[in-house]
Amino acid sequence: MLRALSLRLRIFLLFAGLAAGALAALITGLWLGYRRLGSPETLEAFVQGGVVAGFVSLGVVAWVWYLFDINVARPIDSLAGALRARAHSDVTGGIDARIAEYLGDLAPAATAAAASLSETRNALAEAVARETTRLTVEKQRLETLLSDVDAGVILCSGDHTLAFYNGQAVDLMGAGMAAPGLDRRLFDYLREGPILLAHARLIATGDNDAASDLLCATLTGSRVLSARMRLMVADNGTVPGYVLTLRDVTADHATHARREALLAEVFDRVRRPAANLTTLLAAIPEGGAAPGKLDRALREEVATLTSAVTDLSRRHDEGRSDGWSLAMTRASDLLDGLRARMEGDGLTAETQTDALLLRCNGFEVIALLSGLTEAIAREGIARAFRLQIEEDGTGALIRLVWHGAALPMAQLETWLDAPLEPGITTMPRRSVLATHATEIWPEAAGQGENSLCMPIPQARRVVRRPEPVARPVVYDFDLLSKARNAKVQDARLHDLTYVVFDTETTGLLPGQGDEIVQIAAVRIVNGRRVEGEVFNTLVNPRRPIPLSSTEVHGITEAMVQDAPFVEEVAARFHKFAEGAVLVAHNAPFDMEFLRRLEPTLGLRFDNPVFDTVLLSAVVFGQHEVHSLDALSHRLGITIPEEARHTAIGDTIATADAFLKLVPMLQGRGFDTFGAVLSEVRRHGRLLKDLNESMADQT
Template structure:
């Protein structure tokens, strides 16, 4: 029982026992003296003396206890917490000894021990860094290669949770309502049936190297994906872990569909016309001439063939290797092509992407420009690409003499590069033609490319990084969250900025940000950061603190939509915040409006800090960051994302300190933090009542 009581509480009990013993000894002595005299007249004197002596003894012991607690017990607790922070939370700065001046050599010895530990750890880290620098460089190169491979690559556990995904996978899965994150279920992003069926077939296969192919859909149904799945050989003990590659075949399937419809229309429309011609020819050859004339039928057939040929030309490019290309990049490639020929090019291109084989189109235009140069001596060209309807109009113009359509037609039959591919072959593959015309008052070659699509901004890290944590393959799964080890849980650490401090009086969120901690590490690429329109003016006093103004949130999402998006981001995770009741109150108020409940387990870093350092310490975010060596940039302080990142880094160090104290399971931590509810209310009681 006494083992679970803190040092200061034990010392207090010691002094209480000492006071009780002293008072008891005084009482026994006075009782013995009184009975030895045996005079009733002395009773009052003995009692008064006993009471006075008792109070003096209690006062003296209380004063001594206060001095001992202030100068010995409390500094010992601080030194112990500081040493634990340096042992488990990787805190490097010097151990503070100002409050421990009455502990003799203990503080100096503890400081020397911590310094030696830091030096040893630093030397070891330096040695490891030297040995692993080459491996780290190779790892970065492999990550870059994996990030840019054309298929989406996913590694999943046997429970279908994400362990690895590359940039292409993030693009493919980004159409889902849920952000792509580690340890999330892959069925949040892809249709469940085909994947479960493929996985089941692999698990039943006797061949460990078997590969199963399948077709699946994204949940929104916008993408049709061709997948290949095989079991992961190096699976960390998870025999059901698998690697899956996905390729977007939406365009291919649509192309095959258009061709099938075209061929169906050929048979549907041509066969009756041919049958009618056959019947009429038989009538005219086998008997007297009829009044009917087959020429209208032939003309109708010719018109049908023209229409079908036009449709075929539009489908011809479906089997040609093509990809969306930024029109500006197409112009840059053509400029490099012409510079190699000693020619110059000015570019004026809209921000659109055209679906084409960029290499072939650039080679074609470069070949034509070289022929124009040979005919007219033009050395300066201009490329204009503009979006018109569903196509992009291309005009390559020059100053000087014009050319004829006949000359252009002659150039189209020439091979563009080795292999015999001619200009006309490239044009037919793109369902295209070249015409001689004018761009303004300059002679030009005109053409069109289709289809086009508007360019959309893409996150800087969307396709250049891979995200993974292979330790997830060997992480244990717990049926009860209270039994789970702290690193076996996923955390979403969040912070809000608001119009004020009184949600019950109408204050609202203006910014909400969050980061994810998976397997004990913060995933730097999985970030939620959203400006929110509060539906009311933001006071200047609030803007002065967090920097969010009315102009910044004018076009931002509503509070309700922000709450919905954050709920999706935090799904299945433990919520972590600093002074969580304040932030959660803004979310709880919107639950009925959005039809969602925040039933997540919640940890408050104020209570976790009290468990790690003791209730008497200061538990503000700034104090914790200073104590644990977490650096917060001044520009990031009091921004939702900056504070969320700082809180996450603080929480990771506090979590390691709790593990050093033997608190390694979530239920143990929850029981411990509840003993400090006088500092901040524990919100997990709210979840119990809600459920």
């Protein structure tokens, strides 16, 4: 029990016990003397003498305790904090010997130990640097390569959180949405259906070399992406992560459509003159106007040309169904992409499909059917649909069912002549039918329902892959093996994601109308600050900014005139901080500004919270000054003068301080969030209300 108490408190209890013992001994001695004397008239003298002696004893003990606390206990605490800062963080600089000038040789010995540790660390760093230089170069080459490849590349853990993404992936997934971020759910950006199915399929195969091609859509349905998934090697029985490569098939489709249109035009323009020439020659009697040999040669050449054009046209029509664009596509992926497009147009759709693989161009089929549903909705026929794909002999039948009036065939023919993708290609919708050697027709579905039916000639049922052939392990990727703990209280500090933030305001009284004028935040993932994931914006406070506040943070009313209002910024910040532990210096001040917006936004800022003020008190003791400047000075962090009292400058300084405090906390045995929180609460009740929702998360 005593080990859980601080050094200063234990010393205080020691002197308190000494004082109590001295008083007990004094009282016992006086009582024995009075009894031995046996004179009642001396009682008052004994009492007076005991009181005086007791107060003198207490005063002497208190004075000695005070001197011991000032010159021994406090310096030991300060010296311990300085040593931990150098042992667990990369704090440089010598220890001030004046901290423990009354501790004899302890301060010089601690200084020498810190200097030796620094020299050893520097020597180790130089040795490691020689080896890591090569790895750094290789890492830079890999980053350059992945940033320049045409496809978007995503690396996800087994629970579908992002561990890597390149610039192309940002362009593909972030259209119209917040940019992707590390340790965020992939399904914040892509629809989950096809990805979950492909992941489960690959895990079921047990083949590390297997890959799965799929179609997936962005969450908004604005893009349909062609993707390939390959599993990573899993360790310790964890769910394996995967690599996902993404391509936007819109540009490829447009190129393919232009090529098809050109070929069709070539055949048409050649076929017509050949037919006309044949007709004209048929009007010339054999052996008539032209000499016999010339006439015969002319007729032979025309016949050859006609036959060649006819044959090429036939082979082209047959080959369209065997081209690169007709790949095996899962029926579930096709319907998910179609539903995404329809929902993006404001329509509703239910899906039902057999476990089938269709040989089709998924993008063309989705474009055709989504265009027809949009036309049906525009005519006021229906806005809710049921999408079905069922096995039909050696092929499959796609049904688009709605409750409402039937669609006239003439109207359908008109819609099929419209462009497949206006603004992208002029190729008509009916060209998709020719590509797939199929037709589409309206048909009654019974009970007031009507439908469009479109067969796909080639399809097959999904079957389980055969057991994989054993192959030697060629590469061992030690990635994405972090076991996640759903309970924040029990989560290790390095396993948590943090968002460090700071606000600048019009004043210090949110309850009296002061507002945020700037908010900035950075993300810490796997123990490092992610340079590319920064939240930093000015805020229009809808009220004047006092000159006294401008003198502190430098933000004027002109600077925020065109800035977004706090409701928009707070909603974006809520998304940025989703699933993370919030970290701030003097967190209650910043959190009060955010939490009073909760009723307006309909959101809750119920993230777990760390306050670096109290973390500093845990590490360095309550007697130290714990301002951001003092903490930065102790940890060797330099805040540029121009960045001080700006939201982003203070945020980065707080993040760097937090990263240095974490290993110091771990060095004291506080490895989990709950352990740190329990220790923090011993130093004050500041975080009690900020973490009151923790019970709901565990």
